[in-house]
Amino acid sequence: xxxxxxxxxxxxxxxxxxxxxxxxxxxxxxxxxxxxxxxxxxxxxxxxxxxxxxxxxxxxxxxxxxxxxxxxxxxxxxxxxxxxxxxxxxxxxxxxxxxxxxxxxxxxxxxxxxxxxxxxxxxxxxxxxxxxxxxxxxxxxxxxxxxxxxxxxxxxxxxxxxxxxxxxxxxxxxxxxxxxxxxxxxxxxxxxxxxxxxxxxxxxxxxxxxxxxxxxxxxxxxxxxxxxxxxxxxxxxxxxxxxxxxxxxxxxxxxxxxxxxxxxxxxxxxxxxxxxxxxxxxxxxxxxxxxxxxxxxxxxxxxxxxxxxxxxxxxxxxxxxxxxxxxxxxxxxxxxxxxxxxxxxxx
Amino acid sequence: xxxxxxxxxxxxxxxxxxxxxxxxxxxxxxxxxxxxxxxxxxxxxxxxxxxxxxxxxxxxxxxxxxxxxxxxxxxxxxxxxxxxxxxxxxxxxxxxxxxxxxxxxxxxxxxxxxxxxxxxxxxxxxxxxxxxxxxxxxxxxxxxxxxxxxxxxxxxxxxxxxxxxxxxxxxxxxxxxxxxxxxxxxxxxxxxxxxxxxxxxxxxxxxxxxxxxxxxxxxxxxxxxxxxxxxxxxxxxxxxxxxxxxxxxxxxxxxxxxxxxxxxxxxxxxxxxxxxxxxxxxxxxxxxxxxxxxxxxxxxxxxxxxxxxxxxxxxxxxxxxxxxxxxxxxxxxxxxxxxxxxxxxxx
DNA sequence: TTGAAAGCGCTAACAT
DNA sequence: ATGTTAGCGCTTTCAA
Numbered sequence: 001x002x003x004x005x006x007x008x009x010x011x012x013x014x015x016x017x018x019x020x021x022x023x024x025x026x027x028x029x030x031x032x033x034x035x036x037x038x039x040x041x042x043x044x045x046x047x048x049x050x051x052x053x054x055x056x057x058x059x060x061x062x063x064x065x066x067x068x069x070x071x072x073x074x075x076x077x078x079x080x081x082x083x084x085x086x087x088x089x090x091x092x093x094x095x096x097x098x099x100x101x102x103x104x105x106x107x108x109x110x111x112x113x114x115x116x117x118x119x120x121x122x123x124x125x126x127x128x129x130x131x132x133x134x135x136x137x138x139x140x141x142x143x144x145x146x147x148x149x150x151x152x153x154x155x156x157x158x159x160x161x162x163x164x165x166x167x168x169x170x171x172x173x174x175x176x177x178x179x180x181x182x183x184x185x186x187x188x189x190x191x192x193x194x195x196x197x198x199x200x201x202x203x204x205x206x207x208x209x210x211x212x213x214x215x216x217x218x219x220x221x222x223x224x225x226x227x228x229x230x231x232x233x234x235x236x237x238x239x240x241x242x243x244x245x246x247x248x249x250x251x252x253x254x255x256x257x258x259x260x261x262x263x264x265x266x267x268x269x270x271x272x273x274x275x276x277x278x279x280x281x282x283x284x285x286x287x288x289x290x291x292x293x294x295x296x297x298x299x300x301x302x303x304x305x306x307x308x309x310x311x312x313x314x315x316x317x318x319x320x321x322x323x324x325x326x327x328x329x330x331x332x333x334x335x336x337x338x339x340x341x342x343x344x345x346x347x
Numbered sequence: 348x349x350x351x352x353x354x355x356x357x358x359x360x361x362x363x364x365x366x367x368x369x370x371x372x373x374x375x376x377x378x379x380x381x382x383x384x385x386x387x388x389x390x391x392x393x394x395x396x397x398x399x400x401x402x403x404x405x406x407x408x409x410x411x412x413x414x415x416x417x418x419x420x421x422x423x424x425x426x427x428x429x430x431x432x433x434x435x436x437x438x439x440x441x442x443x444x445x446x447x448x449x450x451x452x453x454x455x456x457x458x459x460x461x462x463x464x465x466x467x468x469x470x471x472x473x474x475x476x477x478x479x480x481x482x483x484x485x486x487x488x489x490x491x492x493x494x495x496x497x498x499x500x501x502x503x504x505x506x507x508x509x510x511x512x513x514x515x516x517x518x519x520x521x522x523x524x525x526x527x528x529x530x531x532x533x534x535x536x537x538x539x540x541x542x543x544x545x546x547x548x549x550x551x552x553x554x555x556x557x558x559x560x561x562x563x564x565x566x567x568x569x570x571x572x573x574x575x576x577x578x579x580x581x582x583x584x585x586x587x588x589x590x591x592x593x594x595x596x597x598x599x600x601x602x603x604x605x606x607x608x609x610x611x612x613x614x615x616x617x618x619x620x621x622x623x624x625x626x627x628x629x630x631x632x633x634x635x636x637x638x639x640x641x642x643x644x645x646x647x648x649x650x651x652x653x654x655x656x657x658x659x660x661x662x663x664x665x666x667x668x669x670x671x672x673x674x675x676x677x678x679x680x681x682x683x684x685x686x687x688x689x690x691x692x693x694x
Numbered sequence: 695t696t697g698a699a700a701g702c703g704c705t706a707a708c709a710t
Numbered sequence: 711a712t713g714t715t716a717g718c719g720c721t722t723t724c725a726a
Contacts, residue, residue, distance in 0.1 A: 034698095381704080418718090
């Protein structure tokens with residue numbers, strides 16, 4: 001033991017930033033026990049001079065604690081998982097930034113997983129979250145996962161974002177989708193449009209809710225309903241809208257239920273040589289950066305993206321502190337941004 | 348606060364019932380040794396019937412191996428880190444998707460970290476990568492990190508993407524930035540533009556290289572050089588371009604060195620009431636989805652985004668297999684997509 | 695305040 | 711082919 005200590009010290013003092021130093025190397029160099037090192041680097045009670053010695057030794061060795069060992073021993077991962085349905089959707093990148101900010105403020109790490117609207121990947125990632133023993137997961141469920149989700153199968157609490165399941169199953173932070181869609185439709189009606197088509201994602205509760213709001217608003221005015229459901233990606237929207245526009249009595253206004261579909265709608269209209277709003281008015285969800293740059297700008301419902309992430313994280317932390325609390329669903333409101341794409345209809 | 352967090356963990360395990368089954372529980376239920384369980388679930392030599400029994404027991408208990416324990420014991424994380432400079436930049440989300448695809452094909456996980464063009468965050472994440480004991484890191488360095496980077500301070504190999512440091516320091520996959528910028532400038536000259544301004548990111552080698560190509564192409568033709576450098580974000584570009592346009596002899600064409608700056612330029616032009624390309628022609632980098640939707644479309648250099656991620660991952664894997672290989676830099680070529688924003692100048 | 699020692703859950707030598 | 715056992719690097723009792 002004595003010999004060991006001296007030997008280590010000799011070897012290490014030569015090296016300037018020896019890689020792969022372990023806690024016992026630091027202990028040897030600082031001539032303290034490994035327990036003292038652990039306490040000095042964590043927040044245990046250590047005398048000032050020992051703490052100083054330990055920190056110096058750690059710095060000299062370039063010591064970095066092994067997180068696997070730490071997590072195994074302490075049984076805490078201080079990590080939350082974030083499963084987003086599609087990383088290419090700016091809505092989710094914005095949310096993930098705020099989740100990460102909030103997590104770091106709370107001293108937690110984030111594992112960001114891109115489910116890519118793929119149920120298999122989603123299941124795989126949920127399994128991974130268990131294997132990583134995360135404290136909790138913020139989750140935007142794909143397809144009908146939201147309705148089938150069994151939180152009792154997981155050892156961590158889940159906060160759903162953007163898409164929620166049945167009430168009382170998990171916590172959730174969502175937009176008031178029905179209201180938002182109604183606002184959009186009402187706005188189009190006020191601007192003089194009567195044949196209003198709706199393009200919705202076919203793989204989320206969000207799409208369904210927005211479709212419901214769309215229908216309700218139209219039926220309240222006795223106007224015809226024409227909702228179409230497609231995969232939530234640009235290409236699917238392009239084909240759907242192109243086909244639609246080729247029909248004789250196509251809509252004179254369109255709403256798209258997320259940023260990707262909205263983008264597809266714009267492309268389809270452009271490729272069909274139609275003007276916005278001259279031939280077809282257009283409105284949608286998500287105030288993605290580009291929506292202000294197309295034509296006279298696109299009218300959209302802006303979601304409070306940053307708040308959604310922050311609130312989801314807060315909800316998760318409060319759930320961790322108080323697991324027995326009743327499940328909560330937080331409903332936020334979007335803001336209608338009126339732009340040129342829904343200018344008053346010219347007759 | 349500290350006690351709170353520890354308390355939280357204890358409560359959780361009780362509250363969520365299902366105390367995670369461990370390998371010894373599976374062993375007990377299957378009436379085999381824990382080593383047999385480990386082998387049966389991994390790929391050790393196990394007889395068919397025991398393997399069957401183990402798998403059944405594991406399924407029955409909902410057993411999930413503890414990755415921290417596995418990694419600690421096996422001394423390998425099978426994880427690569429991916430540090431991107433800005434997750435809001437579609438270039439990086441596209442790259443991250445391909446990195447992830449390639450990683451999973453190789454049986455590895457990815458930790459995606461958003462550095463947010465912040466050197467402090469970057470240093471923090473590099474530290475984290477060490478603590479996670481990742482096998483390697485794919486890294487888009489911020490600011491002048493690329494030139495100062497000391498790979499010998501890290502225990503893992505690094506492949507830089509998008510931005511490379513001095514030759515021979517790390518592996519890298521980059522675009523031929525000089526050539527691409529020259530192509531853009533040459534194209535504008537051919538289309539009749541003579542006062543060509545350049546807007547470049549001030550915090551990356553990429554911006555600098557593209558500026559160099561821009562200057563070279565102009566000087567070769569004896570045309571005036573007017574390069575400006577700004578933070579690589581939309582708002583900075585908007586202010587810079589607005590101020591520029593207010594000057595008496597402002598450019599009649601502009602190139603922007605990435606998708607974010609290009610977006611800012613479009614906004615500035617629109618807000619200044621200027622037409623593209625009538626008042627000012629515009630071209631840039633990155634074929635982001637929206638660039639085809641603005642006006643008559645924006646002329647851009649398209650990067651092989653998916654390939655960049657795939658190649659970076661391949662390079663990392665080959666480096667892991669053969670650490671002593673000489674450092675390699677792979678240079679890819681962009682493709683010029685000509686669109687309406689650089690239509691021939693009208694006199 | 696400090697140190698010795700017992701594991702966290704798992705894999706891999708080494709036995710059988 | 712299967713079981714026994716020794717740790718991986720760390721945190722955290724328990725003593726002193």
